[in-house]
Amino acid sequence: MNKVSNNWIIFTDLDGSLLDHDSYSHKAADGLLGELEQDQIPVILTTSKTRAEVLSLRAELNNPHPFIIENGAAVFIPQGYFTTKPEGCIETDGFWIFRFCQERSYWLAILEKAKLIFPHSFSHFSVMKEEVIAQLTGLSLEQAQQANQREFGEPITWLGVDKAKHEFILWLEDQGGHVLQGGRFLHLSGACNKGQALVWLAAEYKKQRNLPTTKTIAIGDSGNDIAMLEQADLALIIRSPVHESPKLKRTHGFFISEEFGPRGWNAGLRKIL
Structure with a gap:
């Protein structure tokens, strides 16, 4: 070069x-x-x-x-x-x-509320076993462990229908969350x-x-x-x-x-x- x-x-x-x-x-x-x-x-x-x-x-x-x-x-x-x-x-x-933005614990508390409104419609890293994260991402177990050491937000995998996914995102945004669609997951965090x-x-x-x-x-x-x-x-x-x-x-x-x-x-x- x-x-x-x-x-x-x-x-x-x-x-x-x-x-x-x-x-x-x-x-x-x-x-x-x-x-x-x-x-x-x-x-x-x-x-x-x-x-x-x-x-x-x-x-x-x-x-x-x-x-x-x-x-x-x-x-x-x-x-x-x-x-x-x-x-x-x-x-x-x-x-x-x-x-x-705010730390991970803040967003996990919001996801607990979301489970009452959108039951069985999503999962997220903090409740997944590392083997499941490894399977979803193609990472090794050690890498999956690192991926779960989040400090400021939470990756979410959507399990429901597309229409409900849109409602879910709007609901999270109403709670002050910022939702980004990545290559594999929805990422919930603050306005960053x-x-x-x-x-x-x-x-x-x-x-x-x-x-x-x-x-x-x-x-x-x-x-x-x-x-x-x-x-x-x-x-x-x-x-x-x-x-x-x-x-x-x-x-x-x-x-x-x-x-x-x-x-x-x-x-x-x-x-x-």
């Missing part, structure tokens, strides 16, 4: 984007990830996954940068990554953490999204690194990526083998990959850069 200006920041979804939908492999993107690191272009893992899942993957990818978990619920910045701790961050476990987290972190880079401007690229494949795909300067939609591509309101500055998953990620991002 030719040397590009180092005020680019790349925000990428994981499942179905940087990671293959079925195998969770990132192999096809590894070469480009190495080049980006060499060129000092941060790749920010921006995902519906938990902190435990991302920490495991970050180690695998040798990614030292901040990351965004649970659909924009919180930004985690390694302590000392910036010169000063960003305003509004708490300091825990070696990270500066900026939170955008990946776009809001992208804007906050890009502004922090600009301030802390004293940059005249930052240029952001967002990469994603499903509905829970729309907010960041709309907010970024440039967007790359990764084609999915299992669902339609997200529909954006923006009319320019976006690209659609020809291939799926990390192959599409690699080819599409090379083309943009």
Whole structure:
């Protein structure tokens, strides 16, 4: 890759984007990830996954940068990554953490009420055995355990009819919840999204690194990526083998990959850069 200006920041979804939908492999993107690191272009893992899942993957990818978990619920910045701790961050476990919504327990209490109104119509991670989560996601038991270490929201699997699903979502929204349709699950949390987290972190880079401007690229494949795909300067939609591509309101500055998953990620991002 030719040397590009180092005020680019790349925000990428994981499942179905940087990671293959079925195998969770990132192999096809590894070469480009190495080049980006060499060129000092941060790749920010921006995902519906938990902190435990991302920490495991970050180690695998040798990614030292901040990351965004649970659909924009919180930004985690390694302590000392910036010169000063960003305003509004708490300091825990070696990270500066900026939170955008309430903790998981708050949403679990709302789901308990929902069970009275929509009996036997849905299930969710906190009541599932890890074997069931592994079966639903294709993850190993250890990975399923990490996926269940949620801090800010709850993945839900809908078991009822489509019409009732719409009513269920409206009911959750009336309770102050924010519901996103991901590749596999409904995700319930507060009024947070990946776009809001992208804007906050890009502004922090600009301030802390004293940059005249930052240029952001967002990469994603499903509905829970729309907010960041709309907010970024440039967007790359990764084609999915299992669902339609997200529909954006923006009319320019976006690209659609020809291939799926990390192959599409690699080819599409090379083309943009």
